[in-house]
Amino acid sequence: MAADAIGPLGITTAEEEAYRHIQRALRMGRYRAGDRLIPEEIATEIGMSRMPVREAFRQLAAEGLVVIRPNRGCIVAGLTLDEIYETFEIRSALEGLAVRLAMPHIDVEVLEELERQLDRMERASQTGSSDWVVRHQAFHLQICQLSNRPKLVRQIASLHVVIEPYLRIWFDYVDKPASARAEHEILIDVLRSGDAGKAEIVMRDHIVETAPLLANFASPGRR
Amino acid sequence: MAADAIGPLGITTAEEEAYRHIQRALRMGRYRAGDRLIPEEIATEIGMSRMPVREAFRQLAAEGLVVIRPNRGCIVAGLTLDEIYETFEIRSALEGLAVRLAMPHIDVEVLEELERQLDRMERASQTGSSDWVVRHQAFHLQICQLSNRPKLVRQIASLHVVIEPYLRIWFDYVDKPASARAEHEILIDVLRSGDAGKAEIVMRDHIVETAPLLANFASPGRR
DNA sequence: AACTGGATAAGTGGATACACAGATACGCTC
DNA sequence: GAGCGTATCTGTGTATCCACTTATCCAGTT
Numbered sequence: 001m002a003a004d005a006i007g008p009l010g011i012t013t014a015e016e017e018a019y020r021h022i023q024r025a026l027r028m029g030r031y032r033a034g035d036r037l038i039p040e041e042i043a044t045e046i047g048m049s050r051m052p053v054r055e056a057f058r059q060l061a062a063e064g065l066v067v068i069r070p071n072r073g074c075i076v077a078g079l080t081l082d083e084i085y086e087t088f089e090i091r092s093a094l095e096g097l098a099v100r101l102a103m104p105h106i107d108v109e110v111l112e113e114l115e116r117q118l119d120r121m122e123r124a125s126q127t128g129s130s131d132w133v134v135r136h137q138a139f140h141l142q143i144c145q146l147s148n149r150p151k152l153v154r155q156i157a158s159l160h161v162v163i164e165p166y167l168r169i170w171f172d173y174v175d176k177p178a179s180a181r182a183e184h185e186i187l188i189d190v191l192r193s194g195d196a197g198k199a200e201i202v203m204r205d206h207i208v209e210t211a212p213l214l215a216n217f218a219s220p221g222r223r
Numbered sequence: 224m225a226a227d228a229i230g231p232l233g234i235t236t237a238e239e240e241a242y243r244h245i246q247r248a249l250r251m252g253r254y255r256a257g258d259r260l261i262p263e264e265i266a267t268e269i270g271m272s273r274m275p276v277r278e279a280f281r282q283l284a285a286e287g288l289v290v291i292r293p294n295r296g297c298i299v300a301g302l303t304l305d306e307i308y309e310t311f312e313i314r315s316a317l318e319g320l321a322v323r324l325a326m327p328h329i330d331v332e333v334l335e336e337l338e339r340q341l342d343r344m345e346r347a348s349q350t351g352s353s354d355w356v357v358r359h360q361a362f363h364l365q366i367c368q369l370s371n372r373p374k375l376v377r378q379i380a381s382l383h384v385v386i387e388p389y390l391r392i393w394f395d396y397v398d399k400p401a402s403a404r405a406e407h408e409i410l411i412d413v414l415r416s417g418d419a420g421k422a423e424i425v426m427r428d429h430i431v432e433t434a435p436l437l438a439n440f441a442s443p444g445r446r
Numbered sequence: 447a448a449c450t451g452g453a454t455a456a457g458t459g460g461a462t463a464c465a466c467a468g469a470t471a472c473g474c475t476c
Numbered sequence: 477g478a479g480c481g482t483a484t485c486t487g488t489g490t491a492t493c494c495a496c497t498t499a500t501c502c503a504g505t506t
Contacts, residue, residue, distance in 0.1 A: 055281055058281040062281075088376060093320040
């Protein structure tokens with residue numbers, strides 16, 4: 001059939017489209033925490049009925065991006081200060097595990113690729129756009145993916161989505177995280193060293209130390 | 224209204240009921256990995272239309288218990304051998320973190336309660352029923368809950384649900400995990416010692432060492 | 447005899463329609 | 477004037493219906 005390639009990406013179902021649309025909006029910080037998401041509103045926005053939108057809500061609720069209370073609609077979740085810290089703690093444990101398991105798959109080419117990623121990150125930050133956030137997450141996920149643990153990577157990616165709005169707020173306040181480059185260079189260094197146990201510790205510390213930095217800026221943004 | 228208390232538990236919506244029904248069935252191992260879950264079949268089973276069942280599928284898919292392929296229905300997920308190991312690795316990282324964070328909240332009363340839990344576990348195993356699995360999970364979750372990290376506990380609980388069918392198979396093959404009692408006594412001992420770092424290591428080892436034990440029995444059961 | 451093509455049946459995804467629960471605002475009573 | 481009860485209205489949750497995709501089976505061809 002000619003109508004096979006409907007969308008630009010491999011979107012097959014209306015639900016998938018709704019899911020990506022809403023998730024994108026949430027990541028971008030278009031809605032504020034506590035805002036109600038009205039199914040019909042979003043449905044007309046992307047030209048479908050509210051049914052697939054509702055099913056998309058379910059997926060988002062499972063990821064913790066929204067909260068659905070029976071008969072009382074769907075509201076944007078938002079994280080309290082405690083929950084931001086908690087999310088970073090979980091990230092530190094999972095990404096620490098990932099980097100430890102990734103160590104056997106580290107070679108020169110990988111290290112070079114990571115260096116290039118760092119360059120892209122810096123360039124993105126200089127353009128002033130919040131592309132830096134996307135690049136930063138790509139850098140972390142790149143390392144995690146080397147662990148060859150699909151479920152682990154998915155869980156980590158899901159956590160990144162939850163904290164993305166807060167990273168954006170942080171980025172908007174401070175023009176560019178000054179120490180970010182150095183921080184991530186240390187990560188590459190420890191990967192180069194080949195010490196899996198040390199790499200895990202460095203990654204864990206790197207992540208938990210980030211939390212208080214953006215918590216200061218994120219707190220006014222929460223509900 | 225008199226008809227307020229419809230169900231025995233606080234089930235408010237049909238979807239909630241469908242979700243619990245299917246999740247229970249999956250945990251009990253009623254379906255085998257690869258089986259197709261037919262919405263109409265389950266819908267008539269609990270007296271509703273297939274719509275809430277469909278939405279329940281979404282939640283289950285988000286938890287990784289089933290897989291939904293567009294236009295091709297809902298099949299029971301099941302874990303490959305690699306995925307079983309991976310799940311235990313993730314559990315070890317998360318429960319390790321949880322026990323470390325729980326340490327400040329450990330006191331004599333908590334330790335006594337955990338000892339009682341162990342007794343209940345042993346009693347459950349002697350009755351021959353697979354209640355042991357429930358008790359075992361309750362024991363682990365009890366410790367995790369002391370961390371005071373709701374999101375962390377939820378993630379861990381979700382992993383427990385995924386591996387529950389395999390724990391049951393394991394339990395059915397070997398009448399009673401012989402070393403289980405001793406293993407968990409060690410956990411309580413390290414909690415008593417007050418050394419958070421050591422407790423994390425002990426918990427991590429305890430969990431990853433369990434994986435190969437039940438992997439041997441679980442492998443014939445997978446798809 | 448095996449493989450490929452099409453036709454038919456079954457089943458999933460989506461839309462519309464309806465019933466019920468919750469929120470809000472107005473009026474009545476104290 | 478304030479507080480409570482009630483009525484209306486918005487919006488969610490469920491059911492039925494329709495369209496489209498996919499799988500299966502049979503027939504025709506090589």
